[in-house]
Amino acid sequence: MTTNGNAAGDGTRARFVWPSNCLQTLLAIEHPIIQAPMGGATSPELTAAVSNEGGFGMVAGISCSPSRVSELIRRTKQLTKKPFGVNLVFKDDVDSQLDATLEEGVAAVSFFWGDPVNQIKRVHAAGSKAMLTVSSVEEAKKAADIGVDVIVAQGVEAGGHVPGSVSTMVLIPAITSELSGIPVIAAGGLSNGASIVAALALGASGVWMGTRFLGASEASIHSVYRRHLIAADETSTVYSQLFNKGWECPHRTLRNSTTEAWERAGRPGAGSRPGETDAVATRPDGTRIERYTSATPNVALDGEIEALSMWAGQGVYSVRETEPASRIFQRLVAESQARLRDLTLG
Numbered sequence: 001m002t003t004n005g006n007a008a009g010d011g012t013r014a015r016f017v018w019p020s021n022c023l024q025t026l027l028a029i030e031h032p033i034i035q036a037p038m039g040g041a042t043s044p045e046l047t048a049a050v051s052n053e054g055g056f057g058m059v060a061g062i063s064c065s066p067s068r069v070s071e072l073i074r075r076t077k078q079l080t081k082k083p084f085g086v087n088l089v090f091k092d093d094v095d096s097q098l099d100a101t102l103e104e105g106v107a108a109v110s111f112f113w114g115d116p117v118n119q120i121k122r123v124h125a126a127g128s129k130a131m132l133t134v135s136s137v138e139e140a141k142k143a144a145d146i147g148v149d150v151i152v153a154q155g156v157e158a159g160g161h162v163p164g165s166v167s168t169m170v171l172i173p174a175i176t177s178e179l180s181g182i183p184v185i186a187a188g189g190l191s192n193g194a195s196i197v198a199a200l201a202l203g204a205s206g207v208w209m210g211t212r213f214l215g216a217s218e219a220s221i222h223s224v225y226r227r228h229l230i231a232a233d234e235t236s237t238v239y240s241q242l243f244n245k246g247w248e249c250p251h252r253t254l255r256n257s258t259t260e261a262w263e264r265a266g267r268p269g270a271g272s273r274p275g276e277t278d279a280v281a282t283r284p285d286g287t288r289i290e291r292y293t294s295a296t297p298n299v300a301l302d303g304e305i306e307a308l309s310m311w312a313g314q315g316v317y318s319v320r321e322t323e324p325a326s327r328i329f330q331r332l333v334a335e336s337q338a339r340l341r342d343l344t345l346g
Contacts, residue, residue: 023183023205030054032206037087040296046218048079049325057084066100073104083107090114102126117146135164140175157189159211159313161249176203191315193335211313216325224305225297234317243309247294254310280304
């Protein structure tokens, strides 16, 4: 590891050279930090801010029409000339979304909650890289076999939808010991420089961060959600399948009135949960959002925001204030640099 010194006195940013790996070259980025695509919380401003700092921003395509995906990509391009990617989830019409994505042109397309075997060739033909989120060694091997360029290994500590049950610390070395020649990105519970360095030490080529960037002023989340994130600690999340209306998938959220009422009732199954059909919030068009719905509490919603699915990973303890994404990113790099220096010097 080498550095070119601390920030210069004239206010320019000094360049930090990371331990060598192929991820930065593959994605044409300076720092191996990828902003996770958080549906309903990510904005073009957030994506662009991360890319502008030398990381890799991601557009969240989940639940978006193809025209909306195109709009988000175009808005992001207006804010950055740096590379960024788009995330697509197989609960949607991925092929139509992919058409729009590749027509606009992005550096990478990441996939989640399915097998992109039929999409990989199209991504490569368009000159983009393909990424896939996995939660086991078996899934990682299959991803490599179908030609995925980057594997995102998601540990159970992650916020949002998390189909796996293995911790990040176990999952990363398990995968990297079986695969070589393909970058593996660590996801789940990573929220500061120390955890970035730990992920690299485990064999990861970079990190995938979501919860930490929920603290960014550019994140399009409701102020109530933001306050709960800032007040949370490492014990404040719940891993369950509680908010399953609209998406049947295990997930991690902040503990709230909905989770507490469900736990007091003995954790009953769907159909027998407290307030099963309560309308706790509304969308701008007046659509009701029932309790237990998979719905990010973003700025557009109104109602009992605290009762909704406030997605968060166990690294939420690092979210302590609202600040620009650029400042968060710069702090992550500085913390990583300091930790690597400490380890190098013994």
